Amino acid sequence: MLHSVPEIDTSEALTERQKAVLDAALRLLVEEGDQLTMTAVARRASCSKETLYKWFGDRDGLLTATVQWQASKVRVAPVDGKGLDLASLTASLERFASDWLKVISSDTSIALNRVAISHAGSGKDNLGAVVLENGRFALAKRLKPVLEAGRRTGLLDFADAETAFRTFFGLVARDVQIRLLLGDRLELTEAAIGGDAARATQQFLALHGAKTGPQGL
Amino acid sequence: MLHSVPEIDTSEALTERQKAVLDAALRLLVEEGDQLTMTAVARRASCSKETLYKWFGDRDGLLTATVQWQASKVRVAPVDGKGLDLASLTASLERFASDWLKVISSDTSIALNRVAISHAGSGKDNLGAVVLENGRFALAKRLKPVLEAGRRTGLLDFADAETAFRTFFGLVARDVQIRLLLGDRLELTEAAIGGDAARATQQFLALHGAKTGPQGL
DNA sequence: GATATGCCGTACCGTACGTTACGGTTCGGC
DNA sequence: GCCGAACCGTAACGTACGGTACGGCATATC
Numbered sequence: 001m002l003h004s005v006p007e008i009d010t011s012e013a014l015t016e017r018q019k020a021v022l023d024a025a026l027r028l029l030v031e032e033g034d035q036l037t038m039t040a041v042a043r044r045a046s047c048s049k050e051t052l053y054k055w056f057g058d059r060d061g062l063l064t065a066t067v068q069w070q071a072s073k074v075r076v077a078p079v080d081g082k083g084l085d086l087a088s089l090t091a092s093l094e095r096f097a098s099d100w101l102k103v104i105s106s107d108t109s110i111a112l113n114r115v116a117i118s119h120a121g122s123g124k125d126n127l128g129a130v131v132l133e134n135g136r137f138a139l140a141k142r143l144k145p146v147l148e149a150g151r152r153t154g155l156l157d158f159a160d161a162e163t164a165f166r167t168f169f170g171l172v173a174r175d176v177q178i179r180l181l182l183g184d185r186l187e188l189t190e191a192a193i194g195g196d197a198a199r200a201t202q203q204f205l206a207l208h209g210a211k212t213g214p215q216g217l
Numbered sequence: 218m219l220h221s222v223p224e225i226d227t228s229e230a231l232t233e234r235q236k237a238v239l240d241a242a243l244r245l246l247v248e249e250g251d252q253l254t255m256t257a258v259a260r261r262a263s264c265s266k267e268t269l270y271k272w273f274g275d276r277d278g279l280l281t282a283t284v285q286w287q288a289s290k291v292r293v294a295p296v297d298g299k300g301l302d303l304a305s306l307t308a309s310l311e312r313f314a315s316d317w318l319k320v321i322s323s324d325t326s327i328a329l330n331r332v333a334i335s336h337a338g339s340g341k342d343n344l345g346a347v348v349l350e351n352g353r354f355a356l357a358k359r360l361k362p363v364l365e366a367g368r369r370t371g372l373l374d375f376a377d378a379e380t381a382f383r384t385f386f387g388l389v390a391r392d393v394q395i396r397l398l399l400g401d402r403l404e405l406t407e408a409a410i411g412g413d414a415a416r417a418t419q420q421f422l423a424l425h426g427a428k429t430g431p432q433g434l
Numbered sequence: 435g436a437t438a439t440g441c442c443g444t445a446c447c448g449t450a451c452g453t454t455a456c457g458g459t460t461c462g463g464c
Numbered sequence: 465g466c467c468g469a470a471c472c473g474t475a476a477c478g479t480a481c482g483g484t485a486c487g488g489c490a491t492a493t494c
Contacts, residue, residue: 017471033338033339033340034335034338034339035339037450037451037452038451038452038453039450039451039452042472042473046472047471047472047473048471048472048473048474049452049453049454049472049473049474050453050454050455050456050471050472050473051470051471051472053452053453053454054470054471058452058453059451059452059453111338113334113395113399114334114335114337114338115338116399117331117334117335117398117399118251118331118334118335118338120331120398120399120400121250121251121328121331121332121335122250122251122252123250125399125400128398128399128400128401129399129400129401131399132395132396132399132400132401136392136395136396166391166392167388167391167420169391169392170387170388170389170390170391170392171384171387171388172387173387173392174383174384174386174387175353175383175386175387175390177395178330178349178353178394178395179349179353181334181337181345181398182330182333182334182337182342182345182346182348182349183337183342183345183346183349184345184346184349203384203424206423206424207420207423207424234441254480254481254482255481255482255483256480256481256482259442259443263442264441264442264443265441265442265443265444266443266444266482266483266484267441267442267443267483267484267485267486268440268441268442270482270483270484271440271441275482275483276481276482276483
């Protein structure tokens with residue numbers, strides 16, 4: 001478990017200029033891959049290296065700030081679990097699945113995960129923790145209330161929300177993320193994502209939907 | 218899709234000494250993470266840097282050779298699809314699931330995937346291709362015959378073997394690999410892996426097992 | 435025994451990059 | 465108009481590392 005980054009404080013009081021610098025770093029990260037040198041960021045952001053070091057401490061600080069800055073922008077409006085019927089539950093799940101597939105297949109996510117994974121290999125794991133906290137765990141935090149509402153309503157049947165979430169996660173993501181991270185060309189069109197989201201949702205309902213019709217004799 | 222590495226030729230005619238050097242590189246990669254410098258490999262393998270360059274060309278060559286060397290060691294005996302009944306099919310699937318979980322949670326796999334992902338971020342994607350070809354795609358190549366045998370025998374029901382495989386893959390792996398790659402401590406005990414493999418297999422059978430009993434009225 | 439081959443150990447080179455330092459410029463406050 | 469703070473642009477420093485060169489040793493071949 002990762003508890004080192006319980007809550008990302010986006011209240012870091014970033015000035016507009018600093019946000020612009022981080023945006024530049026982010027663009028550079030996505031476009032150039034690993035060529036995220038301090039010189040390159042300074043040039044791209046039209047600022048001096050001295051300023052980068054004053055604001056962010058060192059390269060790690062800049063990297064962390066960049067990842068957190070992107071994370072702070074990804075916050076998605078949570079879904080309310082009110083007035084739940086099968087149709088709205090299905091729609092919610094499909095929405096989550098579709099959103100998640102769009103996120104993990106985006107250039108930004110791929111670049112961010114790559115740099116965080118590289119970073120995790122070398123001692124300090126803070127970047128990985130940030131990415132995980134704002135990706136997988138944030139998704140779980142938003143989806144679990146929906147699952148539990150579905151269970152209360154009798155639409156879903158599962159013992160543990162965490163386990164149920166992980167099943168849904170697996171059905172949605174499958175091998176997409178690892179293939180993209182490893183450089184596999186795997187272009188997901190809007191239509192393909194929609195189809196995958198619907199399929200994953202139906203499979204999840206088949207596994208955890210409450211048995212309503214006649215069954216097993 | 219990745220077609221640049223259709224077949225890994227392990228017939229590279231490695232001498233015993235070269236294998237020992239690659240083993241040293243592999244150990245270093247696993248233990249030290251990203252500190253896989255040419256100097257460190259030479260010291261660990263008790264060989265000269267000049268020899269490394271003569272044998273493997275450059276750093277990329279050494280990395281590629283190391284990854285392929287590890288890949289050549291991972292080959293698992295395929296499962297035959299003869300005399301298939303539900304029990305043996307279930308056992309086969311559980312075995313695949315368990316093996317796969319063991320692989321992706323091993324230090325070696327994590328280190329290898331990390332270096333390949335870092336590499337994929339910087340232009341050349343050969344490492345990622347090798348890892349994918351010997352990981353995900355090799356698994357698919359071994360599992361699909363089993364799935365198709367199950368379908369022929371009437372035990373399984375699915376339209377596309379590739380899609381069915383990806384469903385199984387998702388049910389087995391879920392969020393394990395990305396969490397480990399991002400540095401999340403997530404120790405899978407032997408027992409936990411066994412339980413996960415059984416759960417994933419049952420879920421897969423629930424989705425794609427041929428309907429035998431009375432159903433839907 | 436002489437010569438050749440292959441490899442170890444190590445010193446060395448060039449470069450890339452993180453980090454620091456500094457002169458010049460802009461800008462808000464008095 | 466003047467001051468100081470913040471910042472830009474760039475030069476410079478230190479180091480790490482990929483890659484090369486070379487002397488020495490051990491084994492093989494004749």
